[in-house]
Amino acid sequence: xxxxxxxxxxxxxxxxxxxxxxxxxxxxxxxxxxxxxxxxxxxxxxxxxxxxxxxxxxxxxxxxxxxxxxxxxxxxxxxxxxxxxxxxxxxxxxxxxxxxxxxxxxxxxxxxxxxxxxxxxxxxxxxxxxxxxxxxxxxxxxxxxxxxxxxxxxxxxxxxxxxxxxxxxxxxxxxxxxxxxxxxxxxxxxxxxxxxxxxxxxxxxxxxxxxxxxxxxxxxxxxxxxxxxxxxxxxxxxxxxxxxxxxxxxxxxxxxxxxxxxxxxxxxxxxxxxxxxxxxxxxxxxxxxxxxxxxxxxxxxxxxxxxxxxxxxxxxxxxxxxxxxxxxxxxxxxxxxxxxxxxxxxxxxxxxxxxxxxxxxxxxxxxxxxxxxxxxxxxxxxxxxxxxxxxxxxxxxxxxxxxxxxxxxxxxxxxxxxxxxxxx
RNA sequence: GGAGAAAUGGCAGAGUGGUCGAUUGCGGCGGUCUUGAAAACCGUUGUCCGGGCGACUGGACCGGGGGUUCGAAUCCCUCUUUCUCCGCCA
Numbered sequence: 001x002x003x004x005x006x007x008x009x010x011x012x013x014x015x016x017x018x019x020x021x022x023x024x025x026x027x028x029x030x031x032x033x034x035x036x037x038x039x040x041x042x043x044x045x046x047x048x049x050x051x052x053x054x055x056x057x058x059x060x061x062x063x064x065x066x067x068x069x070x071x072x073x074x075x076x077x078x079x080x081x082x083x084x085x086x087x088x089x090x091x092x093x094x095x096x097x098x099x100x101x102x103x104x105x106x107x108x109x110x111x112x113x114x115x116x117x118x119x120x121x122x123x124x125x126x127x128x129x130x131x132x133x134x135x136x137x138x139x140x141x142x143x144x145x146x147x148x149x150x151x152x153x154x155x156x157x158x159x160x161x162x163x164x165x166x167x168x169x170x171x172x173x174x175x176x177x178x179x180x181x182x183x184x185x186x187x188x189x190x191x192x193x194x195x196x197x198x199x200x201x202x203x204x205x206x207x208x209x210x211x212x213x214x215x216x217x218x219x220x221x222x223x224x225x226x227x228x229x230x231x232x233x234x235x236x237x238x239x240x241x242x243x244x245x246x247x248x249x250x251x252x253x254x255x256x257x258x259x260x261x262x263x264x265x266x267x268x269x270x271x272x273x274x275x276x277x278x279x280x281x282x283x284x285x286x287x288x289x290x291x292x293x294x295x296x297x298x299x300x301x302x303x304x305x306x307x308x309x310x311x312x313x314x315x316x317x318x319x320x321x322x323x324x325x326x327x328x329x330x331x332x333x334x335x336x337x338x339x340x341x342x343x344x345x346x347x348x349x350x351x352x353x354x355x356x357x358x359x360x361x362x363x364x365x366x367x368x369x370x371x372x373x374x375x376x377x378x379x380x381x382x383x384x385x386x387x388x389x390x391x392x393x394x395x396x397x398x399x400x401x402x403x404x405x406x407x408x409x410x411x412x413x414x415x416x417x418x419x420x421x422x423x424x
Numbered sequence: 425g426g427a428g429a430a431a432u433g434g435c436a437g438a439g440u441g442g443u444c445g446a447u448u449g450c451g452g453c454g455g456u457c458u459u460g461a462a463a464a465c466c467g468u469u470g471u472c473c474g475g476g477c478g479a480c481u482g483g484a485c486c487g488g489g490g491g492u493u494c495g496a497a498u499c500c501c502u503c504u505u506u507c508u509c510c511g512c513c514a
Contacts, residue, residue, distance in 0.1 A: 039473095039474095040473090040475090043473070043474050043475095043482095044475065044482085046474095046483080047473090047474060047482050047483040047484090048483090050482085050483060050484090051482055051483070053494080054482095054483090054495085056494065057442075057493095057494050057495040058443060058495080059494090060442085060494050060495070061442035061443080061494085061495065062443085064442075065442075072494080075494075076494050079494050080494090083494085246470095374453080378471085
């Protein structure tokens with residue numbers, strides 16, 4: 001959520017920046033400004049009446065103490081109408097405020113200056129790439145065939161136990177999952193991230209804090225009986241650690257990392273290109289989250305990008321890093337880098353990480369602030385997060401790219417974690 | 425799941441209807457003293473929303489929400505959480 005101050009002070013700048021996201025904010029901002037004006041008027045008026053009531057109450061108090069009961073009764077006269085007036089003002093104020101809030105929530109985050117305008121993924125910018133695209137034989141198999149051949153991931157079993165999109169990992173397949181999770185967590189630890197194991201169901205406040213609620217409610221699994229949500233990403237619980245928190249500037253940046261399963265209903269998004277591991281209802285992901293000083297959040301983003309890149313390099317996967325254009329970015333992001341790995345049999349790029357700076361947009365909802373040493377004022381932090389990494393598509397690429405007649409070769413960096421060098 | 429008790433500022437802990445945003449202690453910050461530090465002493469110390477160029481000033485907040493009252497941290501209702509006892513349990 002953008003801050004009202006920003007909109008009040010720089011409305012034309014906001015409108016201009018949002019055009020990069022193909023978003024016409026003029027109408028919403030007009031309404032917000034009008035509601036903001038009314039809100040402040042109403043509050044001034046309501047505060048004044050409340051101040052009079054408070055004074056009267058105090059006076060009545062001292063009259064009672066002095067035993068001047070008649071004076072007190074006299075003073076009480078007319079309070080009823082004032083209270084009624086005050087009640088109505090407060091009610092209107094509440095309506096106007098929540099209406100303003102509702103408008104404010106519809107505005108996406110402003111994209112950073114470097115973000116290119118654009119309509120779709122076609123306008124994204126490839127920043128750099130690495131690794132070598134393997135030269136496979138004509139008969140190279142897609143991962144959905146390989147997992148059957150080696151009996152390491154079982155979709156049918158998942159359908160039996162739960163439903164489509166809930167695979168069962170078996171034997172070396174399960175070991176590979178655990179190896180990747182541990183590898184990613186260990187690398188994060190070396191890079192200075194503190195490991196967190198958060199709850200994987202969250203309450204409404206948390207869902208709202210990171211922006212999944214109210215808009216994307218249908219994308220999360222909801223545990224109705226307890227009104228809790230299965231997390232779509234570890235970002236939700238880990239970032240919500242800092243909800244309603246005031247940090248010291250000296251504590252920034254805060255670096256956290258966590259592994260969790262992630263649950264996504266992905267309602268209505270099934271079709272071509274989602275075979276096998278490409279899209280699941282439950283998958284494993286290691287997430288990195290930073291809370292940064294506003295002046296240094298883009299350094300933090302760079303650092304995260306380098307970290308994710310180093311993981312892909314260690315896994316010896318061909319990858320490319322893309323900076324999303326305005327039209328392809330998420331609602332909440334100010335700048336996003338997507339990481340894609342080449343899937344040799346599918347012959348396409350698969351997104352395995354999305355790493356973003358949300359600047360103060362998320363922090364404003366979360367009320368995540370910091371204070372400079374000695375300062376009285378608090379300032380909103382910047383929040384960032386990125387996948388480091390999401391497992392299924394990494395596994396898909398590893399299987400496809402590393403297939404040999406003898407089996408599937410495990411990259412050297414991972415062998416200490418798997419305990420085997422070949423899936424066969 | 426059943427019965428009881430509780431929730432107050434960074435922490436501890438007073439406060440059961442009238443200048444209580446809240447006594448006090450610890451911690452934090454600033455100062456005096458000191459070569460420096462400690463101790464001692466003095467001062468200061470929450471968040472949010474308004475008004476004002478500013479000095480300053482109005483309002484809200486004592487777990488959340490609602491109610492009673494001229495007036496609520498204090499009384500009532502409700503929800504949540506914590507603790508104790510019982511039951512169940514990895």
